[in-house]
Structure formats: C-alpha cells, structure tokens
Amino acid sequence: MRERRAAQQCRRAREFEAFVAGAAGRLLHAATLLTGDPAAAERLLTAALARTFAAWDRLHGEDPYDRTRQELATRFARTMWRRHPRGGALARLTPQERLVVVLRFYEGVAEEQAAAQLGLPAERIRAICLRATSTLRSRPPAPPSVSGEAHPADAGRPTGERRSSEEGEGHAVRAP
C-alpha cells in the first residue's frame, strides 16, 4: 500500500514537471499580460499550478493546461478588485477587459466558453472585446504617468473624484 502510494506520487511529480516544462512559458506570458507585473504574474501562476497539482489524480482526462488556465482566470478575477493591475502591454484596459482580451485573443478561447468561465453572457464578452480592441488601437501605448491625464473621458473631472468613484464601483462588485 505504502509502496503503491509512493510510486503514484513519483509518477505524479514526473508528469507534472513535464507539463510545466511544456506549458509554463505560455502560461507565464498570459499571467504577465493579465497582471502587467512579472513578480505578480509568477505568484499567480505558481498558485494556479499548485491547484492543478493538487487535482492531478482526479483530472479524469481533462487537459491540465485548460485546468490551469481556468484556475488562473478565476484567481485573477477574484483578486483584481483588491489589487488593481498596472502596467504591461494592456496597461490602458480595465482588469475585466484584460481578462477577456487575454482569454479570447491570446489563448483563443471561444466566446461561449469564455462567457461560461467568467459567468457573463456571450454578448457582454463580445462587447468587452470590441471596446478593448478600440481602446488598444486608438492610441499608441503612452507612459503610464501621461496616459491618465490624456484620457478624453476624464477631461473636466478632477482626478480625486474619479478615483473615489472607481473605488465605489470596486466595492459594489465585491460585495455579493
């Protein structure tokens, strides 16, 4: 009994290592796009991979890559209201837009599947994609310090008011 368990643990460790060796580069890039910060991306990915490892014996033929990606998305969606991601290639997008853009355009997840994973209607996913695409194409990436003031929607509104309204939104979403 003990030997069988040790053999199973050994096999799991080997398979997991092979999986990480193949998938970590792509997943880490996705995590970096989401968080915009390499250190935070690494933390996020380590946590997601750990959950995949814990579920390894009960995957029942499910793709571990899909599992880890789902875990990554869920974890990011849970933490993004507390720690706003900044910087990176998608610096001008909101956390939700980042998540949808990475899932749809970088990972190539189908619209319906992304909608099911995030618990949103498919039309909403499409709308977020369109908005994010137009935001990303509208202007070339600017340094973060300038981009906040240059936003046309913010003109005429004091910065402090904008920040407080943003925080209010965050609370409203986090509350339920």
Add this chain to the structure above:
Amino acid sequence: MSLRDRGQDEVRRMLDGPHPLVPPDLAARAAERGQRILARRHVLRAAGWALLVAAAAAFSVWAAATRPWDVPPAGTTPPLEGW
C-alpha cells in the same frame, strides 16, 4: 478580411510580445505548494472523520445512559399506600 478582423489581428500581434523567462524552479515550487494543499485537505478530512466518530460515540453513550426509548414512569397514578 473585415475591418473588425484586422483590428483583432492587430491586438493579437500586440499580445504576442516578448515572452518572459520562466524561472527554473517554478515547477518544484508549484509542486511543493500543491503537496501542501493535498496535505491540508488530508488533515481536514481526517479531522472531519474524527469529529464524526466522536459525535457518534458520544451519542451512543448518552443513549445507553438515559434510554430515551423507555416509557417514562406514569406520574398520574397516586402512590399505593395503606394496605
């Protein structure tokens, strides 16, 4: 190719920038953390079973001591005295 597809392709190219370097000990750290999750689950399950067994044992002892299925002595009949 429609205008929308072109826009999406542009975004895809934007996303496909330089890939970050994967730290060599990532798999080991993730595996260690996953092992900790498994161990924690194991401990929680063991504690749950222990609690269940303890509750069952406590109930048995209480039931054997008080015998709640016995008919309680009738309080309405007056005690028989004076024979």
